[in-house]
Amino acid sequence: MKDFFGEDFELHNHIIDTARKISTLYCYEGASTPILEYTKVFDRTLGDTSDVVSKEMYSFLDRNGESIALRPEFTAGIIRAFIANGLQQKLPLKLFSYGPVFRYDRPQAGRQRQFHQINYEYIGSSDPYSDAEIIKLGSHLLRELNILDDITLEINSLGCKSSRASYQQALTDYFTKYENDLSDDSKKRLNKNSLRILDSKDENDKKIALSAPLIANYYTPESKNYFDKVLSYLDILNIKYKINPRLARGLDYYCHTAFEFTTDKLGAQSTVMGGGRYDYLCELMGGSPTAAVGFASGVERLALMMVLKNYQVKKLAPIHLIPIGEECEDYIIK
Structure with missing residues (x-):
């Protein structure tokens, strides 16, 4: 965990201010959720086989014996708040949030165990254009911070439920052949x-x-058509992208579009921004089926990229x- 002073603090605030201004341009409302959530909010949504839940989440029992967690990400908490506050009547809804998140991970460049995220959620639209729009927003932010030239947009589709079920079985069949050679973590994930x-x-x-098999070979016609439309909108918006057929994202709630803005300037931790579509998350948390996409x-990673570009606060x-x-002192005080 890191303290912020001087230019580090000013750079951090500049990034937040820029993100907030862009959120206004795209008609996003501000939203704030607690740093503390019930652990089940994340267990149910991120997936118990994800690294975040199985290894990285700070969770503990409070004095009433309830399992509480420091939020490891924003989306699950935002959707929990969306349901709890009856915001289904306001769809479509665009929400912007920012603040600290926590993961028990190895500290590294641009990522401490407490770090800060900016977060955009577009809730209530199943139109492929909303995927392209939120990617455009991310690209706009990177351009405003003057780091877009060093970053590549990687994109993939995880398909619909039917596509994923077929693909999951194909992966299980494939990795079972190499079970003895897999790491202990992957052996646990094999059948889960x-x-x-x-x-x-x-x-x-x-x-x-x-x-391993590629998910593109298991798309339903509807999934393929959806992905093709997203790509066509990106072409219209003149947003360059690279299709990465192995991009999966680290959380279980994603479907259809998944994307990451990556760089080769930060070593092994190449992802600067990431997100995708999560049409089933709201229903999974007890709400009505609601389409959504976000990132x-x-x-800290954005700040590190800006420092590498010699940004001056x-x-x-x-x-x-x-x-x-x-006799002059009174005037100076005024």
Whole structure:
């Protein structure tokens, strides 16, 4: 965890201010949710085989014996608040939020165990254009921060429920052949959620995954058509992208579009911004079926990219008033 002073603090605020201004341009409302949530909010939504839930979440029992967690991400809490506050009547709804999140992970460049995220959620639209619009928003933010030139948009589709079910079975069949060579974590995921093996950081798992089936071979016609429309809108918006057929994202609630803005300037931690569509999350949390798409970005990683570009924080030069004689002191105080 890190303290912020001086130019670090000013740069952090500049990123938040820029993100807030862009949220206004795209008609987003501000939203704030508690740092503390019931652990079940994340257990039910992120997936118990995800690294976030199984390894990285700070959770504990309060004095009443309730399991509480420091939020590891925003989306689940935003949807919990959306349902609890009866906001289904206001659809479509665009929400912008920011603040600290927490993950028990190895501290590294641009990511401490407490770090900060900016978060955009577009709730209530199932139109492929909303996917393209939110990607455009992310691209706009990166351009305003003057770091877009060093970043690549990678995109994939995770398909609908039917597509994922077929793909999941194909992955399970494939990885079962290499079960003895998989890491312990991947062995646990094999029969629970084999899709998560694609996110493994283990080098041997990565080698095995290189020849795994691709989800594009399991799209339903509807899933393929949806993805094609998203790509066509990106073309119309002149947003460059690279299709990454192995991009899966690390959380279970995604469907259809998944995307990441990545860079080769930050070493192994290449993702600067990531998100996608999550049409089933609201229903999973006890609400009515509600389409949604969103993304989050780590403020510290954005700041690190800006430092690498030699960004200079603009600040006013201090003005010093020096009294010449006691009779001037009253005027200086005024």
